[in-house]
Amino acid sequence: MKGNVYTLIYAAVLGTICALVLTFAASFTAPYKKANAEAEEVENILMALNVPMPEDVSSEKLVEIYNKNVQEQQRGDITTYIYKPTGAAEGALAVRFAGPGLWGPIKGFLALDPTLTEIRGITFYEQEETPGLGGEIVKESFRDKFVGTSIRDQAGNLGIIIKTAGQEAPNKVDGISGATMTCDKVQQMLNEAIGSIIEEKQ
Protein backbone atom coordinates (compact mmCIF):
# COMPACT_ATOMS: atom_id res chain seq x y z
CA MET A 1 0.00 0.00 0.00
CA LYS A 2 2.81 2.35 0.92
CA GLY A 3 4.46 1.48 -2.39
CA ASN A 4 1.35 2.49 -4.31
CA VAL A 5 1.16 5.87 -2.65
CA TYR A 6 4.82 6.50 -3.40
CA THR A 7 4.34 5.46 -7.03
CA LEU A 8 1.39 7.81 -7.41
CA ILE A 9 3.23 10.72 -5.82
CA TYR A 10 6.30 10.01 -7.95
CA ALA A 11 4.23 9.96 -11.14
CA ALA A 12 2.41 13.16 -10.18
CA VAL A 13 5.60 15.02 -9.31
CA LEU A 14 7.46 13.87 -12.42
CA GLY A 15 4.49 14.70 -14.63
CA THR A 16 4.13 18.15 -13.10
CA ILE A 17 7.81 18.94 -13.50
CA CYS A 18 7.82 17.82 -17.15
CA ALA A 19 4.66 19.83 -17.83
CA LEU A 20 6.13 22.93 -16.17
CA VAL A 21 9.33 22.70 -18.19
CA LEU A 22 7.38 22.36 -21.43
CA THR A 23 4.96 25.15 -20.55
CA PHE A 24 7.87 27.44 -19.89
CA ALA A 25 9.55 26.44 -23.16
CA ALA A 26 6.36 26.90 -25.15
CA SER A 27 5.62 30.35 -23.76
CA PHE A 28 9.23 31.39 -24.19
CA THR A 29 9.32 30.39 -27.87
CA ALA A 30 5.76 31.52 -28.70
CA PRO A 31 6.66 35.02 -29.98
CA TYR A 32 9.46 33.60 -32.17
CA LYS A 33 7.17 30.99 -33.64
CA LYS A 34 4.50 33.58 -34.34
CA ALA A 35 7.03 35.81 -36.11
CA ASN A 36 8.21 32.83 -38.17
CA ALA A 37 4.69 31.90 -39.23
CA GLU A 38 3.97 35.52 -40.16
CA ALA A 39 7.19 35.81 -42.13
CA GLU A 40 6.41 32.61 -43.97
CA GLU A 41 3.02 33.87 -45.09
CA VAL A 42 4.51 37.16 -46.14
CA GLU A 43 7.26 35.34 -48.03
CA ASN A 44 4.68 33.30 -49.91
CA ILE A 45 2.76 36.39 -50.92
CA LEU A 46 5.96 38.12 -52.03
CA MET A 47 7.00 35.06 -54.02
CA ALA A 48 3.63 34.77 -55.76
CA LEU A 49 3.70 38.47 -56.61
CA ASN A 50 7.25 38.11 -57.85
CA VAL A 51 8.50 40.95 -55.66
CA PRO A 52 12.29 41.00 -55.87
CA MET A 53 13.88 40.00 -52.59
CA PRO A 54 17.40 39.03 -51.62
CA GLU A 55 18.23 35.43 -50.76
CA ASP A 56 18.40 34.31 -47.12
CA VAL A 57 16.62 37.31 -45.67
CA SER A 58 15.65 37.50 -42.03
CA SER A 59 11.99 37.41 -41.09
CA GLU A 60 12.03 41.06 -39.96
CA LYS A 61 13.41 42.10 -43.32
CA LEU A 62 10.72 40.11 -45.15
CA VAL A 63 7.96 41.88 -43.23
CA GLU A 64 9.66 45.18 -44.01
CA ILE A 65 9.80 44.42 -47.76
CA TYR A 66 6.18 43.33 -47.60
CA ASN A 67 4.98 46.48 -45.86
CA LYS A 68 6.88 48.63 -48.32
CA ASN A 69 5.65 46.95 -51.51
CA VAL A 70 2.35 45.27 -50.90
CA GLN A 71 -1.03 46.74 -50.09
CA GLU A 72 -3.88 44.70 -48.76
CA GLN A 73 -7.28 45.52 -50.18
CA GLN A 74 -10.63 44.04 -49.35
CA ARG A 75 -12.84 43.25 -52.34
CA GLY A 76 -16.09 41.78 -51.16
CA ASP A 77 -15.14 38.67 -49.23
CA ILE A 78 -11.72 38.40 -50.81
CA THR A 79 -8.55 39.99 -49.50
CA THR A 80 -6.31 40.93 -52.37
CA TYR A 81 -2.63 41.72 -52.06
CA ILE A 82 -1.56 44.36 -54.54
CA TYR A 83 2.00 44.96 -55.60
CA LYS A 84 2.74 48.27 -57.30
CA PRO A 85 6.42 48.54 -58.03
CA THR A 86 7.99 51.92 -58.55
CA GLY A 87 9.15 52.54 -62.11
CA ALA A 88 7.99 50.99 -65.33
CA ALA A 89 7.55 47.41 -64.17
CA GLU A 90 4.02 46.11 -64.05
CA GLY A 91 2.57 45.09 -60.71
CA ALA A 92 0.46 42.13 -59.77
CA LEU A 93 -2.48 41.20 -57.62
CA ALA A 94 -2.57 38.11 -55.44
CA VAL A 95 -5.38 36.19 -53.79
CA ARG A 96 -5.35 33.30 -51.39
CA PHE A 97 -6.76 30.02 -52.65
CA ALA A 98 -7.54 26.80 -50.84
CA GLY A 99 -9.21 23.50 -51.48
CA PRO A 100 -9.02 19.79 -50.86
CA GLY A 101 -6.03 17.97 -52.28
CA LEU A 102 -5.59 14.25 -52.61
CA TRP A 103 -4.58 13.63 -48.97
CA GLY A 104 -5.20 16.90 -47.24
CA PRO A 105 -5.96 20.56 -47.80
CA ILE A 106 -3.89 22.55 -50.28
CA LYS A 107 -3.47 26.26 -49.68
CA GLY A 108 -1.52 28.90 -51.50
CA PHE A 109 -1.44 32.26 -53.20
CA LEU A 110 -2.21 33.01 -56.83
CA ALA A 111 -0.97 36.21 -58.44
CA LEU A 112 -2.55 37.70 -61.57
CA ASP A 113 -1.53 40.68 -63.64
CA PRO A 114 -3.33 43.99 -62.83
CA THR A 115 -5.72 43.65 -65.80
CA LEU A 116 -6.63 40.13 -64.70
CA THR A 117 -5.78 38.30 -67.90
CA GLU A 118 -2.87 36.07 -67.04
CA ILE A 119 -1.10 34.38 -64.12
CA ARG A 120 1.95 36.07 -62.68
CA GLY A 121 2.94 33.56 -60.08
CA ILE A 122 1.76 30.89 -57.68
CA THR A 123 2.91 29.49 -54.36
CA PHE A 124 1.71 26.71 -52.09
CA TYR A 125 2.16 27.09 -48.36
CA GLU A 126 0.28 24.05 -47.19
CA GLN A 127 -0.03 20.65 -48.85
CA GLU A 128 0.23 16.99 -47.95
CA GLU A 129 0.38 15.49 -51.42
CA THR A 130 2.33 12.32 -52.18
CA PRO A 131 6.04 13.14 -51.89
CA GLY A 132 7.75 12.84 -55.25
CA LEU A 133 4.47 12.95 -57.17
CA GLY A 134 1.78 15.43 -56.12
CA GLY A 135 4.23 16.92 -53.65
CA GLU A 136 6.17 18.22 -56.64
CA ILE A 137 3.65 21.07 -56.97
CA VAL A 138 5.75 23.09 -54.53
CA LYS A 139 8.82 22.84 -56.78
CA GLU A 140 9.87 25.99 -58.54
CA SER A 141 10.07 24.15 -61.87
CA PHE A 142 6.36 23.36 -61.69
CA ARG A 143 5.25 26.71 -60.31
CA ASP A 144 7.19 28.55 -63.00
CA LYS A 145 5.07 26.87 -65.68
CA PHE A 146 2.10 28.96 -64.53
CA VAL A 147 3.78 32.28 -65.22
CA GLY A 148 2.26 33.87 -68.32
CA THR A 149 -0.60 31.40 -68.57
CA SER A 150 -3.82 33.03 -69.74
CA ILE A 151 -6.82 32.61 -67.44
CA ARG A 152 -9.14 32.24 -70.45
CA ASP A 153 -9.13 29.79 -73.33
CA GLN A 154 -9.11 30.92 -76.97
CA ALA A 155 -12.90 31.24 -77.00
CA GLY A 156 -12.76 33.53 -73.98
CA ASN A 157 -14.12 31.09 -71.42
CA LEU A 158 -12.71 31.49 -67.95
CA GLY A 159 -10.51 28.76 -66.52
CA ILE A 160 -7.12 27.16 -66.78
CA ILE A 161 -6.23 23.54 -67.52
CA ILE A 162 -3.51 21.53 -65.79
CA LYS A 163 -2.90 18.34 -67.77
CA THR A 164 0.02 16.32 -69.01
CA ALA A 165 -1.60 15.31 -72.29
CA GLY A 166 -3.56 17.32 -74.82
CA GLN A 167 -2.92 20.19 -77.14
CA GLU A 168 -1.00 23.28 -76.21
CA ALA A 169 -3.29 26.17 -75.34
CA PRO A 170 -2.71 29.62 -73.87
CA ASN A 171 -4.58 28.58 -70.73
CA LYS A 172 -2.93 25.16 -70.37
CA VAL A 173 -0.21 24.29 -67.88
CA ASP A 174 1.78 21.10 -68.31
CA GLY A 175 0.80 18.82 -65.41
CA ILE A 176 2.91 16.37 -63.41
CA SER A 177 2.80 12.81 -64.72
CA GLY A 178 1.74 10.46 -61.94
CA ALA A 179 -0.06 13.24 -60.10
CA THR A 180 -3.24 13.56 -62.14
CA MET A 181 -5.51 13.72 -59.08
CA THR A 182 -3.46 16.47 -57.45
CA CYS A 183 -3.34 18.42 -60.73
CA ASP A 184 -7.11 18.13 -61.21
CA LYS A 185 -7.72 19.36 -57.68
CA VAL A 186 -5.29 22.24 -57.99
CA GLN A 187 -6.90 23.16 -61.30
CA GLN A 188 -10.31 23.18 -59.68
CA MET A 189 -9.31 25.34 -56.72
CA LEU A 190 -7.41 27.78 -58.92
CA ASN A 191 -10.38 28.14 -61.25
CA GLU A 192 -12.61 28.80 -58.25
CA ALA A 193 -10.25 31.51 -57.06
CA ILE A 194 -9.99 33.01 -60.55
CA GLY A 195 -13.78 32.90 -60.89
CA SER A 196 -14.41 34.68 -57.62
CA ILE A 197 -11.88 37.43 -58.24
CA ILE A 198 -13.25 38.12 -61.74
CA GLU A 199 -16.78 38.18 -60.34
CA GLU A 200 -15.74 40.63 -57.66
CA LYS A 201 -14.15 42.87 -60.27
CA GLN A 202 -17.33 43.18 -62.29
Next chain:
Amino acid sequence: MADQQLACATCQPKGLCGGKGILTLKEGAWANNPLSIQVLGICSALAVTNRLENSLVMGAAVIFVCVGSNLIVSLLRKRTPHRIRMIAEVAIIATFVILFDQFLKAFYWDMSKQLGPYVGLIITNCIIMGRAEAFALQNPPILSIVDGVANGIGYAVVLAIIGFFREFLGTGEILGHTIPVFSKWYTPNQIMILAPGAFFALGIVIGIFNWIKGPETEEKK
Protein backbone atom coordinates in the same frame (compact mmCIF):
# COMPACT_ATOMS: atom_id res chain seq x y z
CA MET B 1 22.29 -6.15 -24.67
CA ALA B 2 26.01 -6.61 -24.91
CA ASP B 3 26.82 -3.79 -22.54
CA GLN B 4 25.46 -5.41 -19.46
CA GLN B 5 29.00 -6.22 -18.49
CA LEU B 6 29.45 -2.48 -18.14
CA ALA B 7 26.62 -2.17 -15.72
CA CYS B 8 28.72 -1.83 -12.61
CA ALA B 9 28.40 -0.01 -9.35
CA THR B 10 32.07 -0.18 -8.48
CA CYS B 11 33.36 2.25 -11.03
CA GLN B 12 32.71 5.45 -9.11
CA PRO B 13 35.80 5.67 -6.86
CA LYS B 14 38.43 5.57 -9.62
CA GLY B 15 38.32 9.05 -11.18
CA LEU B 16 36.04 9.37 -14.18
CA CYS B 17 34.64 5.92 -13.86
CA GLY B 18 38.13 4.40 -13.88
CA GLY B 19 38.50 3.80 -17.59
CA LYS B 20 34.91 2.68 -17.93
CA GLY B 21 34.22 6.01 -19.60
CA ILE B 22 36.47 5.27 -22.58
CA LEU B 23 35.11 1.76 -22.85
CA THR B 24 31.54 3.06 -22.78
CA LEU B 25 32.39 5.64 -25.40
CA LYS B 26 33.93 3.05 -27.70
CA GLU B 27 31.11 0.63 -27.15
CA GLY B 28 28.38 3.12 -28.04
CA ALA B 29 30.05 4.90 -30.91
CA TRP B 30 31.73 1.97 -32.61
CA ALA B 31 31.61 -1.60 -31.30
CA ASN B 32 27.91 -1.54 -30.55
CA ASN B 33 26.91 1.35 -32.78
CA PRO B 34 23.13 1.73 -32.44
CA LEU B 35 22.59 2.20 -36.17
CA SER B 36 25.17 0.17 -38.04
CA ILE B 37 25.53 -2.75 -35.62
CA GLN B 38 22.27 -2.92 -33.67
CA VAL B 39 20.24 -1.46 -36.58
CA LEU B 40 18.01 0.60 -34.28
CA GLY B 41 16.31 3.86 -35.07
CA ILE B 42 16.53 3.40 -38.82
CA CYS B 43 13.17 5.03 -39.53
CA SER B 44 14.56 8.50 -38.97
CA ALA B 45 17.89 7.48 -40.49
CA LEU B 46 16.10 6.67 -43.74
CA ALA B 47 13.78 9.63 -43.69
CA VAL B 48 15.93 12.66 -42.99
CA THR B 49 19.23 11.77 -44.64
CA ASN B 50 18.49 13.23 -48.07
CA ARG B 51 20.63 16.23 -47.15
CA LEU B 52 23.75 16.42 -45.04
CA GLU B 53 22.42 19.46 -43.17
CA ASN B 54 19.26 17.62 -42.12
CA SER B 55 21.34 14.65 -41.01
CA LEU B 56 23.59 16.83 -38.87
CA VAL B 57 20.67 18.57 -37.14
CA MET B 58 18.95 15.24 -36.55
CA GLY B 59 22.19 13.83 -35.14
CA ALA B 60 22.51 16.82 -32.83
CA ALA B 61 18.92 16.33 -31.70
CA VAL B 62 19.53 12.68 -30.82
CA ILE B 63 22.77 13.48 -28.97
CA PHE B 64 20.95 16.17 -26.96
CA VAL B 65 17.98 13.96 -26.12
CA CYS B 66 20.08 10.88 -25.39
CA VAL B 67 22.42 12.76 -23.04
CA GLY B 68 19.58 14.60 -21.32
CA SER B 69 17.36 11.59 -20.81
CA ASN B 70 20.24 9.35 -19.75
CA LEU B 71 21.30 11.94 -17.16
CA ILE B 72 17.85 12.40 -15.65
CA VAL B 73 16.97 8.71 -15.74
CA SER B 74 20.28 7.94 -14.06
CA LEU B 75 19.79 10.62 -11.39
CA LEU B 76 16.34 9.27 -10.59
CA ARG B 77 17.28 5.61 -10.92
CA LYS B 78 17.16 4.87 -7.22
CA ARG B 79 13.92 6.74 -6.64
CA THR B 80 11.95 5.55 -9.66
CA PRO B 81 9.40 2.86 -8.78
CA HIS B 82 10.23 -0.18 -10.86
CA ARG B 83 6.69 -0.67 -12.09
CA ILE B 84 6.36 2.73 -13.76
CA ARG B 85 9.98 3.17 -14.80
CA MET B 86 9.23 2.95 -18.51
CA ILE B 87 6.46 5.51 -18.37
CA ALA B 88 8.78 7.76 -16.40
CA GLU B 89 11.50 7.27 -19.03
CA VAL B 90 9.12 8.12 -21.84
CA ALA B 91 7.96 11.26 -20.03
CA ILE B 92 11.56 12.39 -19.55
CA ILE B 93 12.50 11.59 -23.17
CA ALA B 94 9.41 13.33 -24.51
CA THR B 95 10.22 16.45 -22.50
CA PHE B 96 13.70 16.68 -24.01
CA VAL B 97 12.44 15.98 -27.53
CA ILE B 98 9.77 18.66 -27.33
CA LEU B 99 12.30 21.12 -25.92
CA PHE B 100 14.49 20.54 -28.97
CA ASP B 101 11.51 20.73 -31.30
CA GLN B 102 10.42 24.06 -29.80
CA PHE B 103 13.95 25.36 -30.11
CA LEU B 104 14.07 24.44 -33.81
CA LYS B 105 10.62 25.92 -34.43
CA ALA B 106 11.63 29.19 -32.81
CA PHE B 107 15.13 29.66 -34.18
CA TYR B 108 15.56 27.35 -37.17
CA TRP B 109 12.13 27.48 -38.77
CA ASP B 110 13.19 26.24 -42.19
CA MET B 111 15.08 23.32 -40.73
CA SER B 112 12.13 22.48 -38.52
CA LYS B 113 9.89 22.39 -41.58
CA GLN B 114 12.28 20.14 -43.47
CA LEU B 115 12.58 17.65 -40.64
CA GLY B 116 8.82 17.73 -40.21
CA PRO B 117 7.50 15.12 -37.80
CA TYR B 118 10.83 13.31 -37.44
CA VAL B 119 12.04 15.47 -34.57
CA GLY B 120 8.93 14.63 -32.59
CA LEU B 121 9.33 11.00 -33.51
CA ILE B 122 12.65 10.85 -31.65
CA ILE B 123 10.41 10.11 -28.66
CA THR B 124 9.80 6.67 -30.13
CA ASN B 125 13.37 6.18 -31.29
CA CYS B 126 14.43 2.88 -29.77
CA ILE B 127 18.02 4.04 -29.32
CA ILE B 128 17.05 6.55 -26.64
CA MET B 129 14.63 4.30 -24.81
CA GLY B 130 17.09 1.44 -25.13
CA ARG B 131 19.92 3.42 -23.54
CA ALA B 132 17.69 4.60 -20.70
CA GLU B 133 16.51 1.05 -20.00
CA ALA B 134 19.76 -0.79 -20.56
CA PHE B 135 22.28 1.68 -19.28
CA ALA B 136 21.08 4.74 -17.38
CA LEU B 137 18.93 2.71 -15.01
CA GLN B 138 21.97 0.80 -13.74
CA ASN B 139 24.76 3.36 -13.96
CA PRO B 140 25.79 6.60 -12.25
CA PRO B 141 24.99 9.95 -13.91
CA ILE B 142 28.42 10.80 -15.33
CA LEU B 143 28.88 7.43 -16.95
CA SER B 144 25.34 7.69 -18.29
CA ILE B 145 26.15 11.02 -19.88
CA VAL B 146 29.18 9.40 -21.53
CA ASP B 147 26.96 6.61 -22.79
CA GLY B 148 24.45 9.13 -24.12
CA VAL B 149 27.18 11.04 -25.93
CA ALA B 150 28.65 7.81 -27.32
CA ASN B 151 25.39 6.46 -28.68
CA GLY B 152 24.30 9.88 -29.90
CA ILE B 153 27.59 10.27 -31.76
CA GLY B 154 27.35 6.74 -33.08
CA TYR B 155 23.96 7.59 -34.54
CA ALA B 156 24.95 11.06 -35.75
CA VAL B 157 28.12 9.90 -37.52
CA VAL B 158 26.34 7.17 -39.45
CA LEU B 159 23.58 9.64 -40.33
CA ALA B 160 26.13 12.17 -41.50
CA ILE B 161 27.88 9.57 -43.68
CA ILE B 162 24.59 8.56 -45.30
CA GLY B 163 23.48 12.18 -45.63
CA PHE B 164 26.78 13.15 -47.22
CA PHE B 165 26.64 10.47 -49.91
CA ARG B 166 22.96 10.89 -50.62
CA GLU B 167 23.26 14.63 -51.07
CA PHE B 168 26.54 14.31 -52.99
CA LEU B 169 25.24 11.72 -55.44
CA GLY B 170 21.64 12.93 -55.50
CA THR B 171 22.23 16.62 -56.09
CA GLY B 172 25.96 16.96 -56.78
CA GLU B 173 26.21 19.41 -53.91
CA ILE B 174 27.51 19.41 -50.35
CA LEU B 175 25.59 21.26 -47.63
CA GLY B 176 23.68 22.99 -50.43
CA HIS B 177 26.85 24.40 -51.97
CA THR B 178 27.84 23.50 -55.49
CA ILE B 179 31.30 22.02 -55.88
CA PRO B 180 33.43 23.71 -58.51
CA VAL B 181 34.01 21.66 -61.68
CA PHE B 182 32.29 18.57 -60.29
CA SER B 183 28.77 20.02 -60.12
CA LYS B 184 29.06 21.13 -63.75
CA TRP B 185 29.60 17.76 -65.39
CA TYR B 186 27.90 15.53 -62.84
CA THR B 187 24.29 14.61 -63.59
CA PRO B 188 22.53 14.23 -60.24
CA ASN B 189 21.12 10.80 -59.65
CA GLN B 190 17.69 11.69 -58.27
CA ILE B 191 17.06 8.25 -56.86
CA MET B 192 19.63 8.94 -54.14
CA ILE B 193 17.55 11.69 -52.55
CA LEU B 194 14.36 9.66 -52.82
CA ALA B 195 13.41 6.77 -50.53
CA PRO B 196 15.17 3.94 -52.46
CA GLY B 197 18.48 5.83 -52.20
CA ALA B 198 18.11 5.82 -48.42
CA PHE B 199 17.80 2.03 -48.36
CA PHE B 200 20.79 1.58 -50.67
CA ALA B 201 22.95 3.96 -48.65
CA LEU B 202 21.97 2.57 -45.24
CA GLY B 203 22.43 -1.01 -46.42
CA ILE B 204 25.86 -0.29 -47.82
CA VAL B 205 26.94 1.59 -44.67
CA ILE B 206 25.76 -1.21 -42.39
CA GLY B 207 27.55 -3.69 -44.65
CA ILE B 208 30.81 -1.75 -44.58
CA PHE B 209 30.70 -1.27 -40.80
CA ASN B 210 30.17 -4.96 -40.23
CA TRP B 211 32.81 -5.89 -42.76
CA ILE B 212 35.40 -3.69 -41.00
CA LYS B 213 34.36 -5.02 -37.62
CA GLY B 214 34.84 -8.58 -38.79
CA PRO B 215 32.82 -11.71 -38.11
CA GLU B 216 33.12 -11.34 -34.31
CA THR B 217 29.59 -9.95 -33.93
CA GLU B 218 28.03 -12.94 -35.64
CA GLU B 219 29.60 -15.31 -33.16
CA LYS B 220 28.19 -13.26 -30.31
CA LYS B 221 24.72 -13.71 -31.69
